[in-house]
Amino acid sequence: MSETEVVTEPRPLLLSDGRPAAAAWSLDPGMLHLNHGSFGAVPLIxxxxxxxxxxxxxxxxxxxxxxxxxxxxxxxxxxxxxxxxxxxxxxxxxxxxxxxxxxxxxxxxxxxxxxxxxxxxxxxxxxxxxxxxxxxxxxxxxxxxxxxxxxxxxxxxxxxxxxxxxxxxxxxxxxxxxxxxxxxxxxxxxxxxxxxxxxxxxxxxxxxxxxxxxxxxxxxxxxxxxxxxxxxxxxxxxxxxxxxxxxxxxxxxxxxxxxxxxxxxxxxxxxxxxxxxxxxxxxxxIDRTWGWETGRRYMDELADYGARVIGSAFAGSAGPTESVDVGMPVPGMRLVRLPEGLGRTRIAADALRDRATAELGVEAAFTSFDGIGYLRLSAHVYNTPADYDRFADFCVPALHEWARQARMRS
Incomplete structure (x- = not known):
């Protein structure tokens, strides 16, 4: 992302009483939950x-x-x-x-x-x-x-x-x-x-x-x-x-x-x-609280925000965004290319998922296609821009280091 490019930060969704949307779920607040697309998350109600x-x-x-x-x-x-x-x-x-x-x-x-x-x-x-x-x-x-x-x-x-x-x-x-x-x-x-x-x-x-x-x-x-x-x-x-x-x-x-x-x-x-x-x-x-149309629009804007912020962090402040050109993009989901050496196969991607959970406290989806590893973002209404900022600031440096170690071993 260039210095002049502005990333629009979606306004987080709130419950009717003003609390963050995440308050309607029982997700561990000590973890980052960026992988709704695998197993979902059930609201408390x-x-x-x-x-x-x-x-x-x-x-x-x-x-x-x-x-x-x-x-x-x-x-x-x-x-x-x-x-x-x-x-x-x-x-x-x-x-x-x-x-x-x-x-x-x-x-x-x-x-x-x-x-x-x-x-x-x-x-x-x-x-x-x-x-x-x-x-x-x-x-x-x-x-x-x-x-x-x-x-x-x-x-x-x-x-x-x-x-x-x-x-x-x-x-x-x-x-x-x-x-x-x-x-x-x-x-x-x-x-x-x-x-x-x-x-x-x-x-x-x-x-x-x-x-x-x-x-x-x-x-x-x-x-x-x-x-x-x-x-x-x-x-x-x-x-x-x-x-x-x-x-x-x-x-x-x-x-x-x-x-x-x-x-x-x-x-x-x-x-x-x-x-x-x-x-x-x-x-x-979901329908009564925000409406499905509003929820889908927010999820899509948030996934786009997350891909840009995390992609820029992977690329480095002076480099281009690590965007992925997907021919038929999906609302609420994005791919970010991982550094060389990470997640090249399904088994390697699954191992990366488990390591990220254990060492970084993040639930994220790491996938592989055609020998290239990706971070798959799948947002939901309880996610906020701060989740992706935190991943970019805290998790991306660790993933860069893991990639460097993997390249040294290969």
Whole structure:
């Protein structure tokens, strides 16, 4: 960042009583929390609702579990309204990976062809695709999408791997490691024309995108509510609108197994469903306190601020900002390139995450793509500009030193 460039500092969001937004969460104030996108953070009001529901469950389990399917169905309706989809198209699953696994299980019994994924795909979901391909006796093709690719370039990169031998495409709506969108609407329209199944991994989409399924044609979509939606963990949506839905079953067979989709997902033995039941409280809290549109705008401005401040710190006061050119940037998420020697692989990036937590007291996401390490910023309403200033002042020098040591060892 040049001396003349001014970085606009977003005004932190406050609660209605004037307290900082973070007061509505139970996050440790002694740590920096800059990685909302991995595991989320549940506001106190939703935690309290989940505690109340668990107390109710434990007071009378024989009353609780028989009545659970009706309560789950009602909750599905509330989550469907948040996502702007029909409740009859939406099933609740523990997380996006579980939803993807349900899709793979539905496809296992039918002979298939090759599967196309991208080099931005989430590891666990890609592993499931590889397992399915092995069962089919086919292979997984990886479409290489440059980080800088715009929508048309990314579309061409994905479709270059699609021919008449392909039966399934698995595509991230928002990529985890690289914090970018992929052109799921454009790809989905063409795959529908060719009658090729599309699974969209929208793990990061609920909350960060206002209406993630609008204009999207796909056979199945999965998205986590515990990330930007701030719901208790174990809350995710599986949306299916086409013929595939009739073959989708929960990973646990229970007494609703013979019912139609999505009702067969409403009962899964003695699974603790208090997280999903408390999810609407978290969604409503954000909406009532600030409004989702205001919250998204703040998160985006804050992520931009953080990337500029931290990027400048990495580059040095006399150097240019270490900005990363992402072809389809995501609201509320940014990448900052790490110094040479840090986070070159997923394993190295995970080790860096753990070391930063232990030695620097920061919860941050370190990722890797194409042999380059990145800091992935994912802001939420409880974050403030001071969080990123603190990282720049305190953590960046340590990371520079760690990079220097890594280069000396290599």
């Amino acid at each position: 939703a935690q309290q609702r989940q505690h109340e529901l668990r107390d109710e469950m434990e007071r009378a389990p024989v009353v609780w579990f028989p009545g659970l399917p009706a309560r789950i169905a009602a909750t599905r309706g509330e989550i469907a309204r948040f996502l702007h989809v029909d409740a009859q198209d939406l099933a609740l699953v523990p997380n996006a990976s579980a939803g993807a696994s349900a899709v793979y299980a539905a496809l296992t019994a039918h002979p298939g062809g090759d599967i196309v994924v991208t080099d931005h795909g989430y590891g666990a979901v890609t592993m499931g695709a590889e397992r399915l391909a092995r069962g089919w006796g086919r292979r997984v093709r990886t479409a290489r999408v440059p980080l800088t690719a715009d929508a048309d370039q990314a579309y061409r990169a994905v479709m270059s791997e699609v021919d008449n031998r392909v039966a399934l495409v698995v595509l991230d709506q928002i990529t985890s490691a690289t914090a970018r969108e992929l052109p799921v609407e454009q790809v989905g329209a063409e795959l529908a024309r060719r009658n090729i199944t599309l699974l969209v991994d929208g793990a990061h989409s609920p909350g960060i995108l206002a209406s993630p399924l609008e204009g999207l044609v796909c056979d199945a979509w999965v998205g986590n509510l515990h990330k930007w939606g701030c719901a208790p963990r174990g809350t995710a949506a599986l949306v299916a609108r086409g013929p595939l839905r009739e073959h989708l079953h929960p990973l646990i067979d229970s007494w609703s197994a013979t019912e139609a989709f999505p009702h067969r997902f409403d009962q899964q033995g003695t699974v603790d469903a208090t997280g999903p039941l408390a999810a609407p409280v978290a969604l409503d809290f």
